[in-house]
Amino acid sequence: DAGITQSPRYKITETGRQVTLMCHQTWSHSYMFWYRQDLGHGLRLIYYSAAADITDKGEVPDGYVVSRSKTENFPLTLESATRSQTSVYFCASSERGAKLFFGSGTQLSVL
Amino acid sequence: DAKTTQPNSMESNEEEPVHLPCNHSTISGTDYIHWYRQLPSQGPEYVIHGLTSNVNNRMASLAIAEDRKSSTLILHRATLRDAAVYYCILRGSNYKLTFGKGTLLTVNP
Numbered sequence: 078d079a080g081i082t083q084s085p086r087y088k089i090t091e092t093g094r095q096v097t098l099m100c101h102q103t104w105s106h107s108y109m110f111w112y113r114q115d116l117g118h119g120l121r122l123i124y125y126s127a128a129a130d131i132t133d134k135g136e137v138p139d140g141y142v143v144s145r146s147k148t149e150n151f152p153l154t155l156e157s158a159t160r161s162q163t164s165v166y167f168c169a170s171s172e173r174g175a176k177l178f179f180g181s182g183t184q185l186s187v188l
Numbered sequence: 189d190a191k192t193t194q195p196n197s198m199e200s201n202e203e204e205p206v207h208l209p210c211n212h213s214t215i216s217g218t219d220y221i222h223w224y225r226q227l228p229s230q231g232p233e234y235v236i237h238g239l240t241s242n243v244n245n246r247m248a249s250l251a252i253a254e255d256r257k258s259s260t261l262i263l264h265r266a267t268l269r270d271a272a273v274y275y276c277i278l279r280g281s282n283y284k285l286t287f288g289k290g291t292l293l294t295v296n297p
Binding site for chain 2: 108110112118119120121122125127133135136167169171173176177178179180181182
């Protein structure tokens with residue numbers, strides 16, 4: 078089915094472990110985004126990408142790594158997970174200047 | 189990035205119109221005004237956007253002040269399914285969206 082999908086839906090990990098959250102979109106949108114959502118902070122931008130092999134930092138990039146070797150995929154990696162990275166993560170995509178389409182989110186717990 | 193100011197919460201009755209205000213006094217000439225909403229346990233969903241003129245779609249209307257320093261999202265007949273957090277966001281030339289805390293809309297039956 079066309080759309081934007083995130084996996085896994087839920088993830089529990091331990092501090093210090095590496096975790097990768099996946100995001101895949103089928104529209105060939107140029108732009109992709111990663112947000113995290115925490116109580117009291119709303120949605121905060123982690124990283125975004127304007128095209129394959131072009132990425133840029135958002136508001137809260139520390140502790141995260143992204144890559145975009147293919148237009149349709151935009152994985153987010155926590156290189157060494159910390160408890161403060163427990164959050165709900167949303168991926169989004171859009172065509173240039175157009176509306177964003179969001180995935181269903183990944184709920185990550187770091188113990 | 190230019191910021192927006194919204195009330196933390198608003199209440200409405202079912203089948204009545206709802207006017208959700210947003211102030212964006214530092215908006216630049218090329219910023220688009222976007223509105224998204226987020227239902228419980230879901231990702232944000234696009235509602236409407238505009239630049240200078242008022243806009244209508246099947247979900248809502250967007251009224252933009254002449255000086256563009258404020259806007260209002262209008263839900264013509266609120267339903268229980270419209271209960272959500274509504275975000276007013278400015279989208280600039282780098283195309284990224286910076287979300288604030290939004291307005292929590294409660295719809296009473």
